[in-house]
Amino acid sequence: xxxxxxxxxxxxxxxxxxxxxxxxxxxxxxxxxxxxxxxxxxxxxxxxxxxxxxxxxxxxxxxxxxxxxxxxxxxxxxxxxxxxxxxxxxxxxxxxxxxxxxxxxxxxxxxxxx
Amino acid sequence: xxxxxxxxxxxxxxxxxxxxxxxxxxxxxxxxxxxxxxxxxxxxxxxxxxxxxxxxxxxxxxxxxxxxxxxxxxxxxxxxxxxxxxxxxxxxxxxxxxxxxxxxxxxxxxxxxxxx
Numbered sequence: 034x035x036x037x038x039x040x041x042x043x044x045x046x047x048x049x050x051x052x053x054x055x056x057x058x059x060x061x062x063x064x065x066x067x068x069x070x071x072x073x074x075x076x077x078x079x080x081x082x083x084x085x086x087x088x089x090x091x092x093x094x095x096x097x098x099x100x101x102x103x104x105x106x107x108x109x110x111x112x113x114x115x116x117x118x119x120x121x122x123x124x125x126x127x128x129x130x131x132x133x134x135x136x137x138x139x140x141x142x143x144x145x146x147x
Numbered sequence: 148x149x150x151x152x153x154x155x156x157x158x159x160x161x162x163x164x165x166x167x168x169x170x171x172x173x174x175x176x177x178x179x180x181x182x183x184x185x186x187x188x189x190x191x192x193x194x195x196x197x198x199x200x201x202x203x204x205x206x207x208x209x210x211x212x213x214x215x216x217x218x219x220x221x222x223x224x225x226x227x228x229x230x231x232x233x234x235x236x237x238x239x240x241x242x243x244x245x246x247x248x249x250x251x252x253x254x255x256x257x258x259x260x261x262x263x
Contacts, residue, residue, distance in 0.1 A: 077253075
């Protein structure tokens with residue numbers, strides 16, 4: 034069974050640009066969550082999508098958005114990039130069935146804003 | 148609201164010595180508890196989880212953790228570490244509420260450094 038796939042693995046963008054990151058969950062998983070990891074703030078929850086609907090949202094500005102497609106693949110978008118958006122962005126998928134509470138993580142996308 | 152505190156940011160230890168990584172949490176609702184490991188430039192890998200039942204849970208790579216409800220702790224232990232255990236370890240909680248179930252709250256991480 035293939036794991037969670039995130040593309041691209043590395044990105045360099047200029048301040049003010051926008052960026053789109055992609056996440057393909059494990060086959061059959063309907064929940065996709067996104068996290069931002071930085072040395073200063075650690076791992077912070079961005080948002081969760083389940084069956085194409087945003088279920089939860091963390092405390093991030095509106096520049097951070099996401100969506101989920103009917104095949105459960107998810108994208109997150111960051112507009113008007115700032116230097117502080119440089120981070121490792123991790124995607125996790127889970128099945129969200131009864132008792133299924135394990136989240137499986139992808140390898141992440143390393144975003145550098147210059 | 149939930150919060151997780153990992154009491155040690157760095158833990159140096161010699162190979163074959165025992166290690167304990169400490170985690171305390173705070174939550175207004177019941178939670179599931181997890182330990183994840185992250186190797187350099189990698190994502191997170193689940194070591195073990197506590198959902199219910201026995202408070203001593205065993206995970207991969209010889210790790211185990213004990214849930215203590217009265218002390219709201221979930222400390223991770225390994226009786227004998229290897230060089231390959233060098234990594235960052237994260238404690239996390241997940242609320243037992245269906246519409247919050249997709250959200251993991253992480254501690255700040257503990258860097259375990261195993262020296263020969």
